[in-house]
Structures are given as structure tokens and as C-alpha cells.
Amino acid sequence: MTLGIGEISDRIFGTDVPFAVRAYDGSRGGNPDAVVTIDISNERALRYLVTAPGELGLARAYIMGDLLVEGIDPGDPYEFLSLFLDGFAVKRPSAAELVDITRSLGLKSFRMPALPSQEAVPQWRRTVEGLRHSRKRDAEAIHHHYDVSNEFxxxxxxxxxxxxxxxYPDAGATLEQAQEHKFDLVCKKLGLRPGMRLLDIGCGWGGMVKHAVTNYGVTALGVTLSAEQASWAQQSLKVHGLDDRAEVRHGDYRDITETGFDAVSSIGLTEHIGVKNYPSYFKFNYDKLKVGGRMLNHSITRPDNKAPALTRGGFINRYVFPDGEITGVGTIISAMEDEGFEVRHSEDLREHYARTTREWCKNLSANWDECVRDAGAQTSRVWGLYLAGSSIGFERNHIQLHQALGEKIAPDGKAAYPLRPDFGV
Structure with a gap:
């Protein structure tokens, strides 16, 4: 018996699913009353799905434009992804059905097509870029994600x-107000005052540096592995007349030689350094501080400390953050304490990141044509999947975001931390 692609879908997923299926061979399947229709538009789409069943095959076909989804906004596929993440049963075909399915697909369907250019190679093949979290390989991973274009x-x-x-200070705050509020929260947790020196590791486009220098009278050094970010940030500091008190440097944080800082902020870097490097990372930051200085670590975390930090082979690892590692806040706090920090405060901003990624997704959608012109349709589709999926992940507590505040106390135990801190938020 030769089965159409739509019929094969029904054998595996049934018809009680939140989507209809239409295939290039003229067959149909799925739920005919569904709002969303998945169009498997060519043979290459089928080969992506067959050779990598699950999220990676779907992502490849979608990114290449071979799998079309009617009824969704490519810049904001939040509703579509929610349907899939809500889950539905996958049937186990009988042995006879498997024979029919395999015969109907044909051997050529089991040959992997060329992968989208946006996909990073598997981790076992990345050794040409050095061991995981070596300086060279970290630089390549950062370049993969961050050096799209500043315009994008x-x-x-x-x-x-x-x-x-x-x-978000309140439900009615805009994204821009919430980002400034975040920087202000970090400054207050660090206890910044005029005349202090701040080191911002993984500074991005310099937002924290600019906010701290402008509003708290500090001098600041930021460092980023992205040349695009450093160039944009340094120019912004110059335009705003801050380049005499602030610098954003292109390079590896491990190359910073200056010491004696009053505060260190690390906002969104820990995910990239690797759990095995936590001891050296936090020791580096501890050694950069004066006695009484504080470090604020802000990073994505897992809801527990048991799951593997490194996710192999999935969409995020291949398309967004190659070599990225996230673990529970308990692991981070333990590493901070083991390197000498007294951890004074920890806070989960999970719901705030769900809202942040939703706003980024809406920006992508609103500026879709410009984003496609700048970065291409395939990269723009990657970002739509990534931002919408991240928002769902934070909403459902699959991932979290923690800030952990540590202090370098004196050898006799004396601390500069107030008896009861007031962050004013």
C-alpha cells in the first residue's frame, strides 16, 4: 500500500491535532477544522522532517521556507508554537504500518539535505574551533549569534x-522603561556612588555602562567579544559625551588587567562561559574587586540543579547559542560562595523575561520587511522561532532568570553591606 504524506501524518499523529496538513503530493491530513495549516511544500521539506524527526527537522524545513505555516505571523509565531508545546499524542505505528510508511516515503526521503547556513555544526565537529569554551571557540560562538548587524x-x-x-516596574511600563529600570536596579544593588569604578563584563551595546556613568557618576569599563557591539557602543558613548569616563572594549574579559573596581556587573554572560569554568570566572571577578565591592550576576537559569547544563543538538544549541550552558541558581550561588563571595541577595525575574521576549517578538513582527531586507528571510525566521519559544519557556517555568548579588567582605568578616538594604524598587 502506498500512502500519501497526509495519510502518513495521520498514522503517526492522528486527526485530533491542532493543525491540518497539506503536502506537495496532493494529499491532506491532520485536523480539517484546525485554524493552522502546515504546508509541506516540496520534497526537501519531507527529507528534513524524516531525517530529523522533532523540533530540529521542523525548524530546518521552516527556516528554509520549505514548510509553510498558514495563519501565523512569521515574526511572531507565538500562538503557533503554543499549540505544539501544549502537546498531543504521537501514535506508535504497528510493524506492518511502519513497513508501509517506509516504503511510501522511499529511500531518497532518508537522505539528509544540505542544512541551512544559519545552523552551527554539531558540538563534536566544533573541535576545529578549539575545546568548548576555549577563547577561540567562545569568540566563534558569540560571532554566530551577535554579529548579525547592529541595524537588525x-x-x-x-x-x-x-x-x-x-x-517592569509596573504592568503599564514600556519595554524601554523596563530596560532602564533594570539598569537602575543593578546600579542600586551594586550600591553605586559618584567616583566609584565599575567593570561591566559582557557589556553588549553598553547600556549598563551608559546608564551607570550618566546617572550614578561612576567611571566604567565594559568589555564584549563582539566587535560589532563594541564599535556601536563606543560611538554611542562619544555621541553622548561620555567617552572621557567610559570605555567599551572589544576583547575577552579574561584579558582585562585593571583591578581595584568597586563593582562588577555581569548581565547575560554566564550562559556562555560553561559551568566547569564557574570557579575561574567568579575568582576572576572576586580578584578584580576592592574589599567591600559587590558583584551582580544576571543570567538565565534552570528551575533545578539536576538537569544537564548543556543541551545537545536542539534548536537553541544549533541556531541561537552554540555551546550555551544554563543551570540552576543554586549552582551559581555555590560557585560564587566557593570563590569567596558572601551572597547577599537573589531574585528571580522569570516573568519579566517572558514579557521582554514577547516585546522583542512584536518588534520583529512590526519591522519584518526591514529585518528580512537586512538579515534575510531565513535568519529572520530563526529569530521569530527563538523569541516566541523563549517567551513560552519563561512563562511555563521551563527556564528562569536570576540576579545574584555577592560581596567581597574583609578577612575579619566586616562587610560594607547595609543592615537592611533598600534597592528603591
């Missing part, structure tokens, strides 16, 4: 150019 990021992130979780 301006369209998605908005005027603050802040590519980290915002903190």
Missing part, C-alpha cells in the same frame, strides 16, 4: 539596545 538589533531590541531581561 536596533529593529528588534528598540532604542535601548539592551539584549537582556528587562525589569
Amino acid at each position: 538589533y536596533e529593529l528588534v531590541l528598540g532604542p535601548t539596545m539592551a539584549y537582556t531581561c528587562a525589569c
